[in-house]
Amino acid sequence: DFLLMLCSVGQHYPGFETDIHGAKQDEDGVYRVRVLKMAG
Numbered sequence: 001d002f003l004l005m006l007c008s009v010g011q012h013y014p015g016f017e018t019d020i021h022g023a024k025q026d027e028d029g030v031y032r033v034r035v036l037k038m039a040g
Helices: 002-012
Strands: 023-025 031-033
Touching: 002 023, 002 031
Parallel strands: none
Antiparallel strands: 023 031
16 A cells, blocks of 8 residues: 555656656556565
8 A cells, every 4th residue: 555655646746756666657557566486
């Protein structure tokens, strides 16, 4: 929920965008984050 709130801040308040390391918005406007799982 916290990351979604940060992503929406820039949409509602231009100039207050937040760069979240690893979060990318796809062509449909959905944010994606790559998650790595430790082997073993």
